Amino acid sequence: MSKAVESLGKKRGLLHSFFVFWDKVGILLVFFLICVIFGILAPRFFHPLNILNVVRQVSITGVIAVGMTFVILLGLIDLSVGSIVAFTGMIAAGFQVNWGGNFFLSIMVPLLIGTGIGFFNGYISTKGRIHPFIISLGSMSIFRGLTLLVARGRPISGMSPEFRFIGAGMVGDVPFPVVLFIGTVILAGIVLKKTVFGRYIYAIGGNSEAALLSGIMVDKIKILAFCVLGFLAGSSGLILTSRLNSAEMLAGTGYELDVISAVIIGGTSLMGGEGGVYGTLVGALLMGVVANGLNLLGVQPFWQMIVRGAILILALLMDQLKRRFLAA
Amino acid sequence: MKKVVLLLVVCAMVLLPFSGTLASAQEADLTIGLSFPSLAFAWFAFLEQAVFDKAEILGVEVVSLEAENRVDRQMAIVEDMIIKEVDGVLLVPIEIEAIVPAVLALNAAGIPVVTVDRRLAEGAAEVLAHVGADNLEGGRKAGQFIVDKLTEKYGEPRGVVIELYGTPGAGPAIDRSAGFNEVLAQHPGITVHTRTAYFGRADGMRVMEDVIIGIPEFDAVFGANDEMILGGLEAMKASGVVDVEATITIGFDALPDALASIDQGILDATIEQFPGRQASDGFQVLIDNLREGTVPTEPITLIEPTVITAANLGDAEKAF
Numbered sequence: 041m042s043k044a045v046e047s048l049g050k051k052r053g054l055l056h057s058f059f060v061f062w063d064k065v066g067i068l069l070v071f072f073l074i075c076v077i078f079g080i081l082a083p084r085f086f087h088p089l090n091i092l093n094v095v096r097q098v099s100i101t102g103v104i105a106v107g108m109t110f111v112i113l114l115g116l117i118d119l120s121v122g123s124i125v126a127f128t129g130m131i132a133a134g135f136q137v138n139w140g141g142n143f144f145l146s147i148m149v150p151l152l153i154g155t156g157i158g159f160f161n162g163y164i165s166t167k168g169r170i171h172p173f174i175i176s177l178g179s180m181s182i183f184r185g186l187t188l189l190v191a192r193g194r195p196i197s198g199m200s201p202e203f204r205f206i207g208a209g210m211v212g213d214v215p216f217p218v219v220l221f222i223g224t225v226i227l228a229g230i231v232l233k234k235t236v237f238g239r240y241i242y243a244i245g246g247n248s249e250a251a252l253l254s255g256i257m258v259d260k261i262k263i264l265a266f267c268v269l270g271f272l273a274g275s276s277g278l279i280l281t282s283r284l285n286s287a288e289m290l291a292g293t294g295y296e297l298d299v300i301s302a303v304i305i306g307g308t309s310l311m312g313g314e315g316g317v318y319g320t321l322v323g324a325l326l327m328g329v330v331a332n333g334l335n336l337l338g339v340q341p342f343w344q345m346i347v348r349g350a351i352l353i354l355a356l357l358m359d360q361l362k363r364r365f366l367a368a
Numbered sequence: 369m370k371k372v373v374l375l376l377v378v379c380a381m382v383l384l385p386f387s388g389t390l391a392s393a394q395e396a397d398l399t400i401g402l403s404f405p406s407l408a409f410a411w412f413a414f415l416e417q418a419v420f421d422k423a424e425i426l427g428v429e430v431v432s433l434e435a436e437n438r439v440d441r442q443m444a445i446v447e448d449m450i451i452k453e454v455d456g457v458l459l460v461p462i463e464i465e466a467i468v469p470a471v472l473a474l475n476a477a478g479i480p481v482v483t484v485d486r487r488l489a490e491g492a493a494e495v496l497a498h499v500g501a502d503n504l505e506g507g508r509k510a511g512q513f514i515v516d517k518l519t520e521k522y523g524e525p526r527g528v529v530i531e532l533y534g535t536p537g538a539g540p541a542i543d544r545s546a547g548f549n550e551v552l553a554q555h556p557g558i559t560v561h562t563r564t565a566y567f568g569r570a571d572g573m574r575v576m577e578d579v580i581i582g583i584p585e586f587d588a589v590f591g592a593n594d595e596m597i598l599g600g601l602e603a604m605k606a607s608g609v610v611d612v613e614a615t616i617t618i619g620f621d622a623l624p625d626a627l628a629s630i631d632q633g634i635l636d637a638t639i640e641q642f643p644g645r646q647a648s649d650g651f652q653v654l655i656d657n658l659r660e661g662t663v664p665t666e667p668i669t670l671i672e673p674t675v676i677t678a679a680n681l682g683d684a685e686k687a688f
Contacts, residue, residue: 082582089609090581097574193413195569197625208606284569285602286625288595289408291570335578341564342536 059365066358067307067319071326078333085336092215098328099221100283101295102321103276105302106221106228107269109320111172112303113232113245114265115312118161120176121273121299123183125292128154128277130187133196133287136203143202151274157183158270162263172266180296188289197286207282217279224272228317241265245312301348302327305355326351396429398658400651401449404460404485406437409567410623411643412460414685415485418644419458422651439466446470449479456480456654458647461488464539468492480657484650485643486539487668496657497664499650499671501641503540506673507547507592510618510639513675514588515555517616517636526557527587530579532596534567541567544592544620561586565596572599580607588616594626594638601634622676622684630678637677644685646671 078085104121111118128150135146161179165172209216232238240261244251252258276295281287306323308315327348334344402419404412416432423430431454435442439462447470449457457474459481461467471493474481483498518527531548534541545562552558561583565571572595579586580603589604591597597619604610612634619626622640629635649669656662676684 084581084584087581089607090578093577093581097577188407191407193407193410193416195410195625197628208602280570283602284573284599286569286598288569290568331574332578335563335575336582338561338563338582341566 056365059362062358062362067305067322067326067355071322071329074326074329074333078329078336082333082336085333090332090336092213092218094325094328094332095218095221096215097332098324099215099217100276100280101298101302102221102324102328103217103224103279104269104273104295105299105306105320105324106224106317107272108299108303109228109306109308109315109317110232110241110265111269112300112308112310113241113312113315114262115245115248115310116165116172116262116265117300117310118158118172118176118266118269119296120157120161120179120183121269121276122292122295123180123187124154124157124270124273125277125280125295126187126287126289127157127183127190128274129281129291130190130196130287130289132203132278132281133199134190136199137196141200143200146203147206147278150278151271154274154277155267155271158266158268158273159263161270162266165266166259166262187291191287191289193289195286195288199282199285204282204285207279207284217283220275220279224275225317225321232316237261237264242313245314247313298327301352304359305352307355307359309359323355396427398455398655399429399431399452400654401446401452401454401457402430402432402459403435403442403445403449403457404432405435405442405462407434408437411621415460415643415647418647419651422648426651426655428655435462437462439463442467443470447473450474450477454479456482456658458651458654459483460485462486464489465492471495480654482650482654484646495667497650497653497667497669499646499653499669501540501643501646502670502673503543503641504547505670506620506639506641507544507549508551509547509673509675510544510590510620510637511548511551513618513637514590514616515551515558518558518587521587521616524557525555527559528583528585529558529560530576530583530586530589531560531562532565532572532575532589532591532600533562534565534592534596536564538567541592548590548592565591565599567593567595569595569599572596573603574599576600576603577607580604580610584609586615588618591617591619594619594621594623597635597638598623598625598629601629605634618675624686627676627681627684627686630676630681633678637675638684640674640676640684642671642674642685 084090131153132146132150135142135149157179161172161176165175205216207217211219240256243256244258244261248258280291302324303320304310305326306319308319330347331344404415407413419430433445435445442462450473457479461483464487468488471481471488475494480496482496485500487498487500488495514529515525519525533545552560563575563579565575572591589597589600591600597617601612601617604612617636619635619638622638626635626638653664674683
């Protein structure tokens with residue numbers, strides 16, 4: 041943003057001002073445009089029930105996308121989120137159904153495990169100086185395998201009513217997962233903009249060397265960001281298990297792609313240092329709206345995959361072009 | 369130091385839920401290799417259990433390996449079985465063509481093969497016997513069930529039916545849908561809307577949520593497997609606009625969760641293909657061949673699928 045403002049005086053051209061404008065509201069504009077198109081094509085698209093549907097469907101991956109924003113802002117990545125969802129969900133179901141049915145344990149243990157896996161990814165990659173891409177690829181495999189090992193091919197079903205509230209409950213007219221998701225976005229927004237931790241994240245993402253030299257505990261912040269992501273992926277595991285009333289072995293497969301897409305489309309740079317959770321919220325909603333709208337129109341799922349991929353590439357291209365035009 | 373302790377605690381937490389049991393191999397005269405797509409599907413976990421149970425009775429050792437639903441893994445597993453010199457192989461091929469070279473290698477090594485549930489391409493390699501499900505017939509029965517119920521409701525076969533389709537390209541998805549639509553095509557009064565939900569529960573729920581919005585009036589839902597229909601039922605229950613009990617719903621596979629749902633009066637029916645019987649019959653053929661040298665008269669046995677409703681719940685193989 042600030043870069044854009046600085047360079048305003050240097051170049052004036054139609055394209056340039058377009059990109060300044062794009063930087064500010066581009067993604068929102070695309071989002072509303074897509075909504076309007078679907079609203080015209082599918083009459084029931086703006087039905088209140090459908091709007092709730094979309095937000096509820098998005099909330100499961102959206103919660104993880106908020107955590108992923110922290111990690112990508114640092115210029116890092118985590119591919120193990122889908123496996124964390126499956127493993128924490130399976131552990132939650134285990135405590136619900138097979139190991140005594142204690143509600144408190146069935147919530148706390150999965151969240152602790154999720155945070156622990158985040159810590160593991162962060163600790164090994166920062167202290168071992170190995171790119172988290174590789175480390176999290178390893179944990180992705182480890183925890184998918186552990187999920188299968190715990191379940192031995194048997195989905196665990198039949199949660200208690202209070203546990204079902206997490207995924208299926210309503211607060212007034214709003215589904216509880218949506219409350220959790222929006223709450224997470226707002227809280228994360230405050231943390232990123234108003235706290236020392238948040239400002240350090242932008243500082244490290246912008247220039248890790250400079251941050252280190254100015255006395256920021258770079259490693260600690262990185263590990264903490266992974267812990268936040270692990271915790272939120274664990275929360276998502278609880279929501280999914282609760283909604284389905286069952287823990288599946290293949291739960292969360294492919295979530296990493298949905299989550300990373302939402303963050304990138306929302307304008308957070310893979311290089312780190314630029315972006316934020318509000319963009320991620322729009323990115324996640326945009327992906328959700330595309331899937332939902334195409335479903336309402338009865339479009340084949342292959343097309344959905346093609347369209348989603350195309351949107352991702354277009355978003356990245358726009359980002360690159362913007363950089364080129366706004367660079368002083 | 370604190371971090372190290374923390375890491376250890378985390379590891380302990382992660383490993384806490386495991387109480388691994390290692391099966392001790394008993395003295396057995398035969399070793400059979402079992403290869404199937406993946407334990408990630410309850411269906412195959414049940415099939416594996418049935419093989420183990422049968423092996424215990426017959427006093428045979430079983431080496432069971434899953435292929436993570438990837439054909440290259442299955443190839444490697446079968447090739448390794450030749451090296452291990454197993455006496456016979458019970459195989460659930462992931463795809464009908466891809467695994468043929470590995471089966472040809474088994475043929476060359478003189479190791480008999482029996483396929484269960486899914487078939488290999490006709491005549492591509494030598495298979496002692498095939499014991500499997502008749503997905504086409506299962507689909508027809510599911511279709512007929514819905515036609516009968518609609519006729520009961522309206523006095524004639526008409527209405528709107530939602531079909532939840534499996535993974536595009538998978539054999540069972542193609543066959544079940546073909547059988548189902550073959551029956552429904554004979555009744556022009558019935559409209560079918562097909563949506564893909566990849567055989568998954570979460571997908572079934574998501575797709576059904578969108579269906580409820582896009583097609584507000586429907587009479588029946590067919591899920592090409594229980595996972596999809598169970599996810600769909602959750603969506604219908606949560607929507608507050610669909611009467612789950614009045615909607616005709618039928619799944620496929622007779623998984624424990626589906627049977628429980630039928631018992632509660634929510635799901636109307638599911639199709640039972642008797643995976644346990646398929647597995648143990650196939651296993652018996654293989655052992656008979658190895659011990660007595662018998663060759664089955666019928667190379668292909670298709671087990672007749674059955675519609676399970678609240679009236680005949682007892683006929684279902686109670687999985688686990």
